[in-house]
Amino acid sequence: MMAKFEDSQKIVKDAGKFTNTSPSFVFSVDEKLFERNMDEEQKFVSIYYLEYDDLDVVTDIADTIGKKEKIQQSGLAHMDLYCHDIPKFTFPYKDKIVILEVADNKSHQSICKYCDKISYDMSRKGIIMHNFASLSLLEKLK
Template identity: 50%
Template sequence: MSSEETPLNGYVCAPYLHNHDSIELKDTWSRSKNIEDMYFVTATFSNESKPYFTDCANHYLLAKFKDDKKTMKDLSKHQFEKTSFVFSMDDDLFEREVDGLMNFVSVYYLEYGDSVEDISEVARVVAKRNKVGRACLGHMNIYSTEPPKFTFPYNKNIVVLEVSSDKSHQSVNQYCEKTRRDICRKGITMTNLVGLSVLEKLK
């Protein structure tokens, strides 16, 4: 079945602006059975992705959802000037138990497609990193009251890693960057889109 027919799980990032709409969206997701977990996070966008998302925020609500269609419906009712991101997961590369609580989500994009060989290589490299609890492949939709100046060309080749560690966010970010470089050494151009550091678990 195609993704148009089948609900997909994934992650949503909505800017937390400390205004009525942000608080209302947080309350909606707190009550929603579609939202499994929700976090307050700080976002660090890469230099490569900033030109596409010039209106990005510093703080976001990060939520893990079961059904991307329901999540996108929520965002259509709560749109902000700053961009919201929906990462719908098409394939799990792996998911496993790791020590510690998830405290970082790293989002990347593949610049040159997603051949089976490339995806298998990404999975092999990431699987060696014992702090990564989940790695998945998907696509991205964005929501904003202000359309972006430039169209992001890699929205169908998104890679998301969940990382669990008791070390500092800076240390975890370096850990993810080393993982990315290891993949690039295999001849696969994987570029950082955004790193999301968990500040507080809300649900």
């Protein structure tokens, strides 16, 4: 299950109370790179991690994403992991996460290819965006 909250501080604070043996990943957006109002409903979320996060990299990513008409929102985030079991390794790029939220009426496979193309475009500029997860939003809970 995936949820989006405007104020994630309370969620992060309370996450420790509900921790169990299954890992829970919480992505908190630290800085919005781009936001656009769209008529289509959001259908897809693609999450990438970066090896480097200097200012030039962030600027190039924001410029490239701003030119893509299907991106509804994107931001730089960090990841917190909640689980009773201690992880065997620490994810070294947890503070260098890029989240793309896409709105389009095409198929989920088509939207996934669209996000992959953005990643390829960035790699041509020398900025490697490694895919962490891609999620299709099939229905919304109220």
